[in-house]
Amino acid sequence: MKTQTMSVREFMAGDYKKEKKQKRYGSIARRVGASITVPMILAKPAFAATTVEAVPATAKEWMGEQTLSALAHVLDPVVDILVALSFPVASVIIVGACFLFMMGNSEKAWGTITNASLGYVLIQVSPLILNVLKQVGNAV
Structure with a gap:
């Protein structure tokens, strides 16, 4: 078994997987890819937005208020x-x-x-x- 060394960035990007797949499916992928991309390049975008704005999402917005409420009340039955x-x-x-008092061990x-x-x-x-x-957690 061969040991391969790579950086964390290369590992997280997943490029090492692509090399193996390209060797295996190289010619088929090129043919299918070309047949899909040519019409896509020539086609006009149907619903293209003129400006794209990034909306910052906090953890509260991402999880939703109901999910946070459910997580906050998970331990209520135990309590x-x-x-x-x-x-x-x-x-x-x-x-x-x-x-213990009666036995003299006051x-x-x-x-106790x-x-x-x-x-x-x-x-x-x-x-x-x-x-x-x-309440302190909600305030933060």
């Missing part, structure tokens, strides 16, 4: 499930911490209650945080 499950899970963890119990409470509050506030991030 809703986490918000719904946070109270039962935090309750079970706090009850477990109360058993430091671990207070740490603190972590469960903080986790519950952060999960309940997460939709607000996500909305703020979305």
Whole structure:
């Protein structure tokens, strides 16, 4: 197998593929190409525009407002499930911490209650945080 060296520009342009195809289909391609291009050269353009203006397209315009809206709300069901499950899970963890109190391990119990409470509050506030991030992204 022969190793071929080329620049990135040559690779991206795809010229290396054309050489192989031209060797394989050279004469047929020339005949077909000539039969197509001669009428095209002699024909008058039907709907030719006089001026062509390039319209700059930002990512927002290219993707469309509906697509961006759909992407912004992809994680909404996951966030809703986490918000719904946070109270039962935090309750079970706090009850477990109360058993740690009864067994005499109060430091671990207070740490567990603190972590469960903080986790519950952060999960309940997460939709607000996500909305703020979305608004910041829209502003940029």
